[in-house]
Amino acid sequence: MVTQPTGRRAAFSPDTASTRLHQALRTRMCEGDFTPGEVISIRRIAAEYGTSAMPAREALRWLVTEGALVFSDSRKIIVPELSRERFEEVLYARKNLETEVSRQAFAHITATDIDELKRIDEQINGAIAQGDIVRYMRGNYQFHFLIYRRSHSQVLLPLIEILWLQYGPSMRYICTRWGASSIADDHHREVTQALSSGDCEAFCQAIGADIEQGMMLLS
Amino acid sequence: MVTQPTGRRAAFSPDTASTRLHQALRTRMCEGDFTPGEVISIRRIAAEYGTSAMPAREALRWLVTEGALVFSDSRKIIVPELSRERFEEVLYARKNLETEVSRQAFAHITATDIDELKRIDEQINGAIAQGDIVRYMRGNYQFHFLIYRRSHSQVLLPLIEILWLQYGPSMRYICTRWGASSIADDHHREVTQALSSGDCEAFCQAIGADIEQGMMLLS
DNA sequence: ATCACACATATGTGATCACAGTACCCATCA
DNA sequence: TGATGGGTACTGTGATCACATATGTGTGAT
Numbered sequence: 001m002v003t004q005p006t007g008r009r010a011a012f013s014p015d016t017a018s019t020r021l022h023q024a025l026r027t028r029m030c031e032g033d034f035t036p037g038e039v040i041s042i043r044r045i046a047a048e049y050g051t052s053a054m055p056a057r058e059a060l061r062w063l064v065t066e067g068a069l070v071f072s073d074s075r076k077i078i079v080p081e082l083s084r085e086r087f088e089e090v091l092y093a094r095k096n097l098e099t100e101v102s103r104q105a106f107a108h109i110t111a112t113d114i115d116e117l118k119r120i121d122e123q124i125n126g127a128i129a130q131g132d133i134v135r136y137m138r139g140n141y142q143f144h145f146l147i148y149r150r151s152h153s154q155v156l157l158p159l160i161e162i163l164w165l166q167y168g169p170s171m172r173y174i175c176t177r178w179g180a181s182s183i184a185d186d187h188h189r190e191v192t193q194a195l196s197s198g199d200c201e202a203f204c205q206a207i208g209a210d211i212e213q214g215m216m217l218l219s
Numbered sequence: 220m221v222t223q224p225t226g227r228r229a230a231f232s233p234d235t236a237s238t239r240l241h242q243a244l245r246t247r248m249c250e251g252d253f254t255p256g257e258v259i260s261i262r263r264i265a266a267e268y269g270t271s272a273m274p275a276r277e278a279l280r281w282l283v284t285e286g287a288l289v290f291s292d293s294r295k296i297i298v299p300e301l302s303r304e305r306f307e308e309v310l311y312a313r314k315n316l317e318t319e320v321s322r323q324a325f326a327h328i329t330a331t332d333i334d335e336l337k338r339i340d341e342q343i344n345g346a347i348a349q350g351d352i353v354r355y356m357r358g359n360y361q362f363h364f365l366i367y368r369r370s371h372s373q374v375l376l377p378l379i380e381i382l383w384l385q386y387g388p389s390m391r392y393i394c395t396r397w398g399a400s401s402i403a404d405d406h407h408r409e410v411t412q413a414l415s416s417g418d419c420e421a422f423c424q425a426i427g428a429d430i431e432q433g434m435m436l437l438s
Numbered sequence: 439a440t441c442a443c444a445c446a447t448a449t450g451t452g453a454t455c456a457c458a459g460t461a462c463c464c465a466t467c468a
Numbered sequence: 469t470g471a472t473g474g475g476t477a478c479t480g481t482g483a484t485c486a487c488a489t490a491t492g493t494g495t496g497a498t
Contacts, residue, residue: 013283013290014290014294014450014451016450016451016452017451017452018280018451018452022284039479041478041479041480042479042480043478043479043480051452051453052452052453052454053452053453053454054451054452054453054454055451055452057480057481058277058280058451061237061277061281061480062280062281062284064232065241065281065284065285066284067377071232071233071480074459074460074461074479075233075459075460075479075480075481076460076461076478076479076480077479077480086373086374089372089373089374089375090374092374093374093375093378096315096316096319097315097316100315153308154305154308155305155308155309155311155312155382155385156308156312158286158381159312159378159381159382162377162378162381163374163378166374233480233481235480235481235482236481236482237481237482258449260448260449260450261449261450262448262449262450263448270482270483271482271483271484272482272483272484273481273482273483273484274481274482276450276451277481280450290450293449293489293490293491294449294450294451294489294490295448295449295450295490296449296450439498440497440498441496441497441498442495442496442497442498443494443495443496443497444493444494444495444496445492445493445494445495446491446492446493446494447490447491447492447493448489448490448491448492449488449489449490449491450487450488450489450490451486451487451488451489452485452486452487452488453484453485453486453487454483454484454485454486455482455483455484455485456481456482456483456484457480457481457482457483458479458480458481459478459479459480459481460477460478460479460480461476461477461478461479462475462476462477462478463474463475463476463477464473464474464475464476465472465473465474465475466471466472466473466474467470467471467472467473468469468470468471468472
């Protein structure tokens with residue numbers, strides 16, 4: 001059975017099997033639990049989560065409208081393989097939107113938040129050291145969205161989540177292929193340091209640099 | 220029965236009753252055909268478009284995930300009333316994203332496109348003169364998205380459409396309340412002039428100014 | 439006249455079925 | 469050995485039903 005994931009639910013959505021399943025799958029997408037090209041079937045997901053086909057059907061079609069899943073030529077629902085061009089587009093959009101919400105979030109980030117960010121960053125570094133891609137992806141997601149949630153932006157945040165939904169599977173794929181070493185030089189420490197010293201500009205630039213670092217993997 | 224609207228469909232989506240209905244409703248939302256607070260019922264939409272409840276149900280729930288519709292406290296699906304704060308957020312995000320895609324689109328806009336833009340702008344001005352809000356909204360939508368489509372951005376364009384979905388009903392409401400005169404001073408002519416003279420910066424600034432003009436209505 | 443209860447209606451949700459495609463596998467034949 | 473045929477299983481789609489809940493309305497009693 002599906003339990004409510006840690007992720008925030010968009011605005012008010014009723015507590016139904018469909019929405020629970022949707023959120024569970026969203027989180028798994030952002031954390032890179034799925035592989036590009038993988039076929040996601042309505043009935044299989046339904047069986048996996050112990051519901052009828054209907055909630056699974058709705059949840060999957062929502063993910064399609066969000067661009068997280070796509071239709072294959074034969075109408076099967078699959079995890080998309082982002083072209084290099086499109087992956088760049090996503091990263092470009094991410095840099096644009098995420099530096100913006102970071103700027104909005106800056107004033108609302110507390111000392112407790114900074115401690116939490118440092119704790120998450122340590123876990124991330126541990127995951128990288130162990131070559132644990134899944135834990136890395138999950139930590140990276142938590143790190144960024146802890147910041148972004150502080151912006152209290154009800155408009156930009158859902159857009160960013162859509163970008164992550166599209167970005168997750170391919171990022172996971174790239175990480176797996178290139179190995180954990182390829183992502184070792186993230187800019188999370190610069191982020192927390194800029195926050196500690198209260199430097200908004202350095203903070204936003206560090207976020208931007210962290211995202212841009214993803215582009216390096218493409219060359 | 221639903222016919223394929225003029226709007227572009229996101230990536231590849233199969234030609235089903237659900238997707239057709241979804242697109243039809245999307246277009247109506249962007250053009251401001253609905254009123255904030257209005258209740259949109261599954262069965263009523265189904266009857267209106269001559270389908271069973273299922274396609275209507277899916278189309279409406281997709282619009283909810285896109286933020287174009289929301290749930291009332293009693294789980295009814297309604298057209299949201301944007302708070303002033305949130306309306307500002309949407310406009311802010313619009314300015315950010317739409318100036319960006321305009322920049323990307325600039326190089327791909329042909330002389331034929333410019334003529335078409337001028338033609339649409341004349342229709343818009345005619346609509347304003349007649350106080351025809353619906354025709355104004357439709358023209359404004361066509362004007363902007365003719366430009367944005369030239370960016371060929373598969374990532375930013377869907378995000379912008381989501382913003383318009385949220386923005387449409389409230390904009391329609393504001394226009395109706397304030398009268399057509401309140402929107403008389405758009406910056407469309409500056410846009411086409413900048414395009415004619417090949418000035419990218421002026422073009423992007425005119426787009427930004429046109430969007431910012433919407434903020435004036437709030438004060 | 440006013441309040442309360444009950445019934446009728448309308449809502450979204452979930453389940454199940456039939457249907458039209460597609461893909462894949464295995465047997466059959468050249 | 470290879471190609472071709474057919475059949476089986478699986479896919480998403482649409483329709484319909486049962487159910488719980490919410491809303492509104494009218495009727496009854498006080």
